[in-house]
Amino acid sequence: MLNLEQNYGIPVAPISAYTMESVAKSERGHHLPFIYTPLPVIGMSPEVLDKFIAGNDPETGKPVIREIIDALTNPASVRRPEAETAPPEIKRMVTPQALLGPDTEDNLQRLFYEKGWTDGLPIILPTEERVKKMLTGTSASPDEVVGQAFNMDSGELLRYTVQNIAVIAVMAGARPEHFPVILAIASTGQSALMPSTTAFGTMLLVNGPIRNEIGMNCGIGAFSPVNMANSVIGRSWTLMSICWGFAKPKKTLWSSQGNNLLYNNMCVAENEERSVWAPFHVGKGFRADESVVSIFRGWGFFNAPGTAAHRSVAEELNIQLAAMPPQRSEATIIIDPLVAKTLKENEGFNTKQDFCRWLSENIKIPAGQYWKFDHIDMLVASQAYQGVEPYASWKKLPDDALIAPYYNPNNINIVVVGGETSPLWKATDYNYVTSASIDKWRVKKSGN
Amino acid sequence: MMSEVRYSVMSPEAGVQKSPGGPPPGMGGPQPGPGRPRPGMGGAPPRTGTPAPTPYSPAKRLDTLENKTVYLVDIGFGGGYNFMLQLQKWFKENMPSVTTIVKRKPGHVFMDDRNDLWEEVKAKGHAVVLGVAG
Numbered sequence: 001m002l003n004l005e006q007n008y009g010i011p012v013a014p015i016s017a018y019t020m021e022s023v024a025k026s027e028r029g030h031h032l033p034f035i036y037t038p039l040p041v042i043g044m045s046p047e048v049l050d051k052f053i054a055g056n057d058p059e060t061g062k063p064v065i066r067e068i069i070d071a072l073t074n075p076a077s078v079r080r081p082e083a084e085t086a087p088p089e090i091k092r093m094v095t096p097q098a099l100l101g102p103d104t105e106d107n108l109q110r111l112f113y114e115k116g117w118t119d120g121l122p123i124i125l126p127t128e129e130r131v132k133k134m135l136t137g138t139s140a141s142p143d144e145v146v147g148q149a150f151n152m153d154s155g156e157l158l159r160y161t162v163q164n165i166a167v168i169a170v171m172a173g174a175r176p177e178h179f180p181v182i183l184a185i186a187s188t189g190q191s192a193l194m195p196s197t198t199a200f201g202t203m204l205l206v207n208g209p210i211r212n213e214i215g216m217n218c219g220i221g222a223f224s225p226v227n228m229a230n231s232v233i234g235r236s237w238t239l240m241s242i243c244w245g246f247a248k249p250k251k252t253l254w255s256s257q258g259n260n261l262l263y264n265n266m267c268v269a270e271n272e273e274r275s276v277w278a279p280f281h282v283g284k285g286f287r288a289d290e291s292v293v294s295i296f297r298g299w300g301f302f303n304a305p306g307t308a309a310h311r312s313v314a315e316e317l318n319i320q321l322a323a324m325p326p327q328r329s330e331a332t333i334i335i336d337p338l339v340a341k342t343l344k345e346n347e348g349f350n351t352k353q354d355f356c357r358w359l360s361e362n363i364k365i366p367a368g369q370y371w372k373f374d375h376i377d378m379l380v381a382s383q384a385y386q387g388v389e390p391y392a393s394w395k396k397l398p399d400d401a402l403i404a405p406y407y408n409p410n411n412i413n414i415v416v417v418g419g420e421t422s423p424l425w426k427a428t429d430y431n432y433v434t435s436a437s438i439d440k441w442r443v444k445k446s447g448n
Numbered sequence: 449m450m451s452e453v454r455y456s457v458m459s460p461e462a463g464v465q466k467s468p469g470g471p472p473p474g475m476g477g478p479q480p481g482p483g484r485p486r487p488g489m490g491g492a493p494p495r496t497g498t499p500a501p502t503p504y505s506p507a508k509r510l511d512t513l514e515n516k517t518v519y520l521v522d523i524g525f526g527g528g529y530n531f532m533l534q535l536q537k538w539f540k541e542n543m544p545s546v547t548t549i550v551k552r553k554p555g556h557v558f559m560d561d562r563n564d565l566w567e568e569v570k571a572k573g574h575a576v577v578l579g580v581a582g
């Protein structure tokens with residue numbers, strides 16, 4: 001919009017749903033005289049849209065159409081902001097030392113909750129003694145900068161230290177031995193919560209020797225709420241994301257329904273010992289004896305209710321993934337070791353890559369069906385318009401022509417998790433985001 | 449029992465810097481991926497030491513919309529195109545001298561990354577209604 005106004009000299013009347021009012025008024029949009037519809041326009045009938053146009057802007061009480069005309073013709077409708085200044089340079093790192101005064105457990109729990117520093121569950125209060133103990137879980141200096149994150153609430157960039165993350169780890173209920181994994185997650189700067197009106201889901205996957213050393217569950221009930229390491233590591237990511245400012249309703253949290261998978265972000269370890277294939281992190285270039293945490297994110301999640309008793313596993317997944325069209329051919333499939341064994345020994349897929357290639361070539365849906373998925377139209381159509389293949393070619397096809405939406409097998413991730421009590425799986429549209437080494441953050445043994 | 453706790457977990461005392469911000473949020477949002485950091489939410493965090501934003505100078509407003517051409521541009525959020533069609537209908541019924549053209553913005557929904565439509569507007573039009581975010 002600024003480009004149109006400033007570089008082309010074209011007056012613009014920008015319109016937003018009132019649910020996004022805080023964003024429109026944020027630093028990003030405060031120059032522009034936004035006009036608001038009372039609700040999102042998606043799915044509204046023509047009659048309702050007519051009422052939005054003739055009806056009043058919920059902020060100003062004036063008719064929306066009048067405001068559109070004014071925005072384009074009335075000089076007074078344009079706000080001229082005060083001159084802005086460059087953001088200040090960070091001159092030095094300041095480690096927070098502020099302490100709350102002594103108070104009762106109940107009062108402090110209430111304070112943390114009311115300040116918006118928790119996920120709603122009680123926390124372990126981060127006393128100095130507990131934070132100090134947590135710091136014994138790493139050889140890194142308490143003042144070492146772990147990473148930086150964009151604070152959606154304040155619009156500021158936040159640097160955080162090992163000690164900051166130790167406070168989070170204590171709050172989540174972690175023990176010192178869990179701390180290196182939590183630091184590795186923090187080092188990515190990735191948030192578990194996403195500022196979206198949709199309901200993103202996430203997954204944390206731990207590979208390598210540390211899984212067993214800290215007692216993570218990769219077997220029976222690996223995703224169930226029973227294992228301390230899985231629970232507290234996953235919760236730590238949520239708590240740090242909340243403290244990065246990603247959970248202020250209508251300010252940075254717009255997800256209409258939310259997603260309670262984010263309580264611990266599907267934190268799990270891979271069952272490397274029972275898998276017939278190479279561990280996930282090895283496929284990403286890490287050594288098998290390295291400990292690594294990987295992050296995945298997406299929306300769609302299909303928790304298989306049954307096995308593949310009457311069709312092959314490949315055919316079952318073909319049907320299920322066809323209902324979750326990917327943006328960039330991305331999917332993450334979490335299979336029980338029994339499924340991996342079946343795929344290799346009964347269905348002839350010697351490697352994960354062989355299976356991914358088969359899925360890529362065989363999952364097909366009509367082009368018209370693909371483009372009418374709302375998120376595909378919104379996020380992928382622009383690439384088609386820019387000539388990016390295969391989207392540009394798909395856009396030219398008749399609605400009933402079949403396309404292979406998982407066209408790139410390299411973007412399909414296979415992870416092996418489960419306790420071999422049933423050959424089940426979970427199919428998701430999650431994309432692989434990144435991996436981080438855990439070993440950097442572990443306690444260095446003497447002589448190293 | 450009384451406790452004393454370390455509370456300043458991620459506060460500005462930890463060192464913060466104003467960021468230039470990112471694209472507007474909404475359904476979807478940018479998806480960071482390996483080797484594909486994107487600006488704004490969820491992608492790589494903004495770098496420190498960013499330059500000062502350029503001063504904003506809005507375009508001159510029109511004297512009137514009568515006999516002008518207004519582009520009604522759907523940015524790509526669901527429902528935006530239908531909203532613009534109804535807005536076009538309103539102009540036809542109530543301000544028939546206004547020519548309206550409904551278009552879908554060709555670039556990314558969260559970014560102003562294409563100029564071809566803006567070139568067309570510059571050549572053939574006078575104003576833009578842009579939306580609907582959210």
